[in-house]
Amino acid sequence: MIETMDDAASMVLQAQEHLDMARYTPAMELAVRAETLAGTPAVRAHALAVISACHHRLDRYAQSIEVGLQAVRLWHELGDLAGESSARSTIARVLILTGDLTESLDEGLIALELADLSGELRPRLLALTAIGIVHLCLRQHELSIEYCERAAETARLLGDVAVHGSLIDTISCVFMGQAYAAREEGNEEAALSYGRLAADRAREAMEIGRQCGHRYYQVNALGNLAEGLAFIGRPAEALELMDTIQIDPELDSVSMVTHLLDTRGCVHLALKNYDQAARLFAEALELSAGNNTAMYYCEHLSEAHEKNGDFRAALEYHKRFHTLFTLVASEAAQRSASIAAIRLETSRAQDYAMRERARAEELYHSNLELTRHAESLLQQSLEDPLTGLANRRLLDRLLETEGQRYSIALLDVDHFKRVNDSYSHQIGDQVLRQLGALLLQSSRPADHAARYGGEEFALLLSDQGDEPDEAVAERLRELIEAFDWTPIAPGLRVTVSIGIAAHHEAGSATALLEIADRRLYEAKNGGRNRVVGPESPSPSTAPGFTASN
Secondary structure, three states: OOOOHHHHHHHHHHHHHHOOOHHHHHHHHHHHHHHHHHOOOOHHHHHHHHHHHHHHOOOOOOHHHHHHHHHHHHHHOOOOOOHHOOOOHHHOOOOOOHOOOHHHHEEHHHHHHHHHHHHHHHHHHHHHHHHHHHHHHOOHHHHHHHHHHHHHHHHHHHHHHHHHHHHHHHHHHHHHHHHHHHHHHHOHHHHHHHHHHHHHHHHHHHHHHHHHHHHHHHHHHHHHHHHHHHOOOOOOHHHHOOOOOOOOOOOOHHHHHHHHHHHHHHHHHOOOOOOOOOHHHHHHHHHHHHHHHHHHHHHHHHHHHHOOHHHHHHHHHHHHHHHHHHHHHHHHHHHHHHHHHHHHHHOOOOHHHHHHHHHHHHHHHHHHHHHHHHHHHHHHHHHHOOOOOHHHHHHHHHHHHHHHEEEEEEEEEOOOHHHHHOOHHHHHHHHHHHHHHHHHOOOOOOOOEEEEEOEEEEEEEEEOOOOOOHHHHHHHHHHHHHHHOOOOOOOOOOOEEEEEEOOHHOOHHHHHHHHHHHHHHHHHHHOOOOEEOOOOOOOOOOOOOOOOO
16 A cells, blocks of 8 residues: 555554554654655654654653754744644653753743643643653652642643543652652651552552553553552552552563562562562563663662672672663763754754743743743642632642541532533533532631532531531532522522531541542432431431432
């Protein structure tokens, strides 16, 4: 079959799909063919961007930079701000891996500015992610979490569940960074707290990856979860978790296989199974594709043999570690020099660099304005755009930081699907907006109302109030039932079911939400339009009621 220029656009879209699913080899093959056949600069620029991203994922940093700069130049000439932003984000990610963190941050900030000017969410997502990872590498953990959370919110707005999950996994890595830092400082209580947060996020990311069928994200999060469990003193559980995944050379890259072997070895190290740990580290070392990973596996082998009492073997691997450390540093210097040469030798590079420096100066002088804009965006990321209430992220933060002060009521609109089906989704949105207003109207000053997701809402009930939690919820239920909904749509009637969990009933935010969710289900199952709390009678004995919508 003869391929034509018309096939190139289709090929590059297929290549992008492979890239998104971490299938780098087929993505590269299709993108290279598309770039050869490209009939327009836009198709060629897109193909080059995919090739650059594949080189990045396959650890070919110099090639990624070289091709990425070609893509940047083409997008710039086309005036495509979104395309240029995305290509720059890839370059920023590569510069992280080469250790050029200052230049990486500069590229990421330029990419973010271009993305915001373009008004498109996808390049903004890529730029925020790159900046978040730079701050993680710089051990600026709070900034890293801020940018990663903004990236995760952008992924949610895009409806990209898989990438949203991967960013939750990245946040898990940030918490692990804080955990290790706290342990180094001798603050074991903080170390364990951060470790638990890391494990919770990694578990959530692993489940999202599994549900999306994204093996790379699922397996990566599983490895991070196992690391977190071992860190907080639950290595047996970590090993049991590791046993649930089977390494598949057809599906898993060499780096993923060695990562899993090394993680399993660390778990065995925590279990004091030193022989088994050494065997796994040695297997990872044998398969390792580069000196950088080999260096860490040698370090782990030295530790395993030392703890096993084999000091001769420990010394040998310690020597190999130092030899590789020197070699890796030399390779990094050569790679940085090579990348710098590529950047300088790119056509019109000198003129281009001058323009970029001018833009960097403009960015520097407008830093205050950008900071204010960033603060505004962060505030928006904590607010539900439809109702104006707090969103799930802010609710989670409040529960994590002040959960012991609040009970929680979860509300769900009864038969909300009927509203959308009978009236329209626009009417459904008006109902949700009005419900948000009623929640604010009925809330006490110390309470917090939030949209939990879809047609579900949450109300954090402060223990500072004199009114019992169930009385507050019942008053709200009655207010919603009695409200005149007909101005929104003739004949419309809305009721809600509510489940309450008292703050003293659980030791964690997750457990508190689970209790409230279970009672919400009991309220639904018991006839809807009712409140079920700690003191409520069983729904089977409560007066029956069937909501009409």
